[in-house]
Amino acid sequence: MSTRVPRATPLVRCNPVTKLAAGFILMFAVLLSVDVVSAGVLLLLELALLPLAGLPWRTVVGRTWFLPIIALTGGWSTALLAEKTGATVVDLGPVLLTADSLTAGAAIGLRTMALALPAVVLLATIDPTDLADGLIQKLRVSERFALAALAAGRLVSLWIAEWQVLRMARRARGVGGSGPLSHLGAFFPVMFALLVQAIRRGTRLAMAMEGRAFGAPGRTWARTSRFAARDLGLLAGALLMAATAVGAAIATGSWNLIV
């Protein structure tokens, strides 16, 4: 569940289903080719349009700080393992980097960023309830499935607190210590106890939902999931971004289709 309410920019107010579609368009563009230009252009565009998400900078940093680390790690391993063609840049015995291997590494790193950034940012602007409404009303996802998943998702947020209580309860009974090894040893018993609690709570939740006529035929909707002009705008924007990135790569001759 989103913890901070973002500023209501037009992008934020788009239907969650559209946001998912836009995310898939960008993802598709990134996955088509391994090259520096398409991924780089797309990443630049994404960064330039980031303010449209209406998220405070603090939230953006809090949700994405680990992306550069993953991208660098991925890029570095690719540079080390890629075919060593082109001019040698670094030669330190086992560490051999060539121009081509560095390019491949950069392409992978940029792709990782360009792929993950919109996913993380778009997800942060999606309200789970609105998403369930959209999936059911617009994409005809089973309401039983979507609503049950939505309600169950709320229980997941209780697990962290429950986990801590269970660990303390075990210590009170004389099991487990405080060292890292005992933490490891307690993982499965606590996990099992948590699972038992989760099933019991889930059963009660199901009973509460059924008690309020969940599953009766002919459900209506208090909230109507709508598409507006801005949804079309978001789709067009995503397509335009994808086309620009692919176009730039083809124009510079670095296009490298991976099918």
Place this chain on the structure above:
Amino acid sequence: MRTTGRPAPAVSTSRGPAVITARGYGWRHAGRKAPALADIDLAVPAGQRVLLVGASGSGKSTLLHALTGVLPADSGHHTGELLVDGRRPDPARGRSGLVLQDPESQVILARAGDDAAFGMENLGVDPADIWPRVDAALRTVGLGPGGGTVAEARARLTRTLSGGQKQRLALAGVLAMEPGLIALDEPTANIDPASAPVLRDAALRAQAVTGATLLVVDHRVDLWCDHVDRVVVLDRSRIVADGTPDLLTDPGLRDLLRTAGVRIPGTPPPPARRPAAGGEALLTARDLAVTRPGRREPVAGGIDLTLCAGTATALVGPNGAGKSTTALTLGGLLRPAAGAVWATDALLRTHRPVPRRREPAAWRSRELVTRIGSVFQEPEHQFLTDSVASELAFGLHRARLPEARIRDRVEELLGVLRLAHLARAHPHTLSGGEKRRLSVACMLACSPPLLVLDEPTFGQDAATWEGLRLLLTAELDRGTGILLVSHDEPFIAALGAHEHPVGARTAVGAA
């Protein structure tokens, strides 16, 4: 109630308050020998307000679940007949609304308005009618806009609500469905007693607005008895008394009610234990600040406290003041945020080997279990084995006592707790009261000089309440020190506990 596009307009066929008829009804859960309900004959006229009372495990909740149609048909076998408006109960018809005991497992959606609308959506109410009914229902249960706007009241995040507020939200969801039967299953058992009257009043308002038939299961007889038309007493699966609330004070029925575990309103409280004069000090806290697990901000601070042998101390204060967190910290389960907690020699040297450090939080768990016994609010959190007997033996094994002594101690505890016939039963299959007694006994097993109990009497029937009182009084008499977190004034008085207010430094006033 308008309906749109419903294939079978079952909802609007019968309106107004529901009529309940049971003839020789019985229910046996699959895999159990004894029936949960037997020979139930009950006729509730439209609009009557009925309180169902009886010991935990007497079948009250099962009856409520059967009446609201949420007992899965394949989970047991029924006999006789149970009808609501002359038909077998089916929640999909929208004739009944059920509020359950656990506030956490009743919140369905993230925003209060959406949650209250859920039942109406399922019943196919016209969307144009839904929001006015949501607003009215939220207002009736006291979750209305207050000083703010209607939109704010609807958008309120359900995870920020207190337990009592969550229960009232569930009630609003039920009320908005305009059911003919409102069924409340121990609605106050998991919320603090100060919030209980607020919930009751909301329920009574909901009943008055709809004129619905009201069925309440609650151990807090005093809370409801002046507001209902009828009291039905269950004991071991059967109805043993049925009449106006006056039956609760009928001298001829006193023994019957006591056997059935009913808390008779107006009963003089048990003799208060005289607060013992200064036993030996066991545990001391100086300028202690405590913090919830995973948080940095202290929830309470400036706590100065000494716990002594043979003396009971009760931490009191409003919800969110940090009482439970303080108890966990004193019990050595959380590290202090600031200040110090240390054990005196009397506590430290009870057993060998003696821990190297005085702070309980630094002890090993097996050192802790023989010195401080912490009993959690939810008994199930502390059960680790698959039988009552092995549960009792568990701590003794951890403390590495000789096998013969363990066997004797388990025998003794089973007798004291009247659980001998359940020695081989799985702890999770016990009734609420039995689970509570077992969770206390598990910590008593190792005879720790100090006991810490978090709300031990929450949601317990009269028999369990009395059992806990006797058990803990006996512990005090043999010199055990007790720290209690409790809202239960009669219980605090009965143990002769010193009240220690916990500073509500960052307390949020949640009704």
